[in-house]
Amino acid sequence: MGRRGQIFERAALRPSQLRTVAARRFADAEYLYESGRNERANGAMYLAGFVIECLLKAKLFEKHNWVKNSTFPRDRSTEEQRVWSLCWRSHDLDELLAHLPEVSKRAAELERQGYPRVIQFLKSICAEWTIFARYSPYSATIKEAEEFVTKVKELKEWLK
Numbered sequence: 526m527g528r529r530g531q532i533f534e535r536a537a538l539r540p541s542q543l544r545t546v547a548a549r550r551f552a553d554a555e556y557l558y559e560s561g562r563n564e565r566a567n568g569a570m571y572l573a574g575f576v577i578e579c580l581l582k583a584k585l586f587e588k589h590n591w592v593k594n595s596t597f598p599r600d601r602s603t604e605e606q607r608v609w610s611l612c613w614r615s616h617d618l619d620e621l622l623a624h625l626p627e628v629s630k631r632a633a634e635l636e637r638q639g640y641p642r643v644i645q646f647l648k649s650i651c652a653e654w655t656i657f658a659r660y661s662p663y664s665a666t667i668k669e670a671e672e673f674v675t676k677v678k679e680l681k682e683w684l685k
Contacts, residue, residue: 563665573674574654574658578618580680650680
């Protein structure tokens with residue numbers, strides 16, 4: 526397969542690579558949002574939510590270094606297999622966040638320091654975003670995309 530086909534391959538990942546992907550997809554989301562076109566709102570929101578998925582997974586990869594291998598770990602405990610599945614098969618932001626209590630703790634600390642929107646935005650995005658947006662026959666407005674992308678922009682700065 527040529528270089529073009531490489532984007533479809535499953536390969537071992539490092540947290541830094543996931544952060545690079547997150548930065549690229551955020552730029553894509555901003556581009557779609559900045560078009561000002563309602564028909565681009567869904568794409569902007571989907572990609573922005575995917576940014577949070579990548580950043581949470583980067584945190585899991587840091588916490589569980591062995592997870593970077595894309596091959597299912599049959600020799601690991603049930604809980605370790607669950608973590609691997611979260612990294613390679615799941616897109617559920619609430620579940621990812623549940624396996625990263627340190628992220629929630631840090632968000633709570635920021636709230637106590639006068640940044641209440643961080644935890645509010647994190648919980649909102651994690652509860653709201655799903656991969657099913659890519660199949661949705663419904664259309665968001667560019668205003669909704671603006672609100673969503675703005676939340677993600679603030680979150681991505683401290684999730685890095």
